[in-house]
Amino acid sequence: MRSLLVVLLCGAVALAEHHGDPLSDKDHFQGDKHDAKFDHDAFLGKDQAAEFDELTPEKSKEKLAKLVPKMDSNGDGFIEEAELKDHINFMQKRYVNNDVERTWKNYKSEKIVDGKIGWRDYREMVYGSPDGVGQELSPEYTKMIARDEKRWAAADYDSDGKMDRTEYGCFMHPEDCDHMRDIVVEETDGVVDLEEYIGDMYRPSDYPELNGKEPDWVQSEREMFKEHRDKNADGKLDKDEMRDWIMPVGFDHADAEAKHLVASADDDKDGKLSAEEIIAHYDTFVGSQATDYGEQLQKHDPSDL
Template structure:
């Protein structure tokens, strides 16, 4: 199986499915805290995944509220890195970022042995190519639904950018940058390049309004254009196309897909603090966190919850 279908297009998964009238997005802000909708009026599932980890979530309905609170209290002690008895916004933000980073590291570990064929602690481009494209390289070169040669060339380019020391092999940090380029500053140029290659249909090196809308919205014949499309046209003119030349260049595309002025971890930390800080002193006591345990953990645990279940210290 050609694994690059899952990796080469990792930034584009949000654009590959859904109804024709649904909005598709290219905006990325590092590894997402959760792919769930953030709507506390419906559930706290987004907050649970952001606070504990998204992919490793598992239910722990067998835990009583008292036991859930006890285990959450242990987490609170870990978040309080200053050991002053309070959880600050910065400590909460750091915790959420660490959860985010742990998810990426676990993703690397999950795939590592599959690619490190000679078990030397590195993944060479040759190893990655053979595992990802071996069936394509070994078989007859025929026309297929996907252009595997193009995908392989893109993967090789991204791999070489991630390879900071230039030895044509990736250690774990470099492989993480390859798998999650949107979360690494030095990978942003290749993220922009891949995005522009996908959207710039006329190949002029820019993204015009039609290309911008066409990437997010596929109109069915005779279907009425949804209202959000008109809003996006306005967004393009007023905010995306900063120099007013009718198209987005590389810098404008970077500002669009990887906005520098918004930090999801910081926003989530502010949200959790606002919802839990009953005395409004700008920091959380353990009691305040436990009083809102449903917001932080609810009836759902993650890999961290499994650690709590396994270790004697809990």
């Protein structure tokens, strides 16, 4: 479950990057999928996470302390699981909205006719030509355009060839739209074996203190792969198994993350978090390690809490 969450998160960020910078060709499901990173991104929203990355621990704790009363919607001085879940949902929604809004605004107003943008205009804006005639393209570029075109067709819910604002949101963040499940899976480049599965979320270099010994969570991911993900036990995940992993029907990410955060920080085991518990575990909530992935995140515009 952890990996699923992390993969979805990274997918969202990579997709946003991809559309912000057409020259980069980041695979949607690559990057650092560090466990701790996911917590802090889910909790802060991906744009906020970048901002917190630049703060000292003291500043982070200070900002976190200010956030606690805002999350405490029933005003009892504690943060319950439901309040955390609302907070995570809010941060996620805000991140996606801001991200879609920002790129939507980048399309010149004349390209958006009756609230919609057509494929040729999109292609010209992002890739420099409406149809590619006479364009010299690198193989990576060609691959990206083909991927965009497929995704465009999937996101075009009313099949009029254009994206309205809602369809465009699904185009940019397919992981948030149920009807985009197949395309998200397709974009993962097919079959994954156990080593790829693990290599996708774990880098030994992040754990120098373990001298190459795998952390416990990696061991449990190996078991997860064998016992749950690889349903037909052939040592690989095919498309159907990937689909269940990446975008299971009815799975509530915010709920799972809220439960996980309470479990990680509830030192006195009363089932809720005090401000002190949250601040004592500030690293789980807002901390991060300097990684490539963190640098990617920092390209996003930070906005206020």
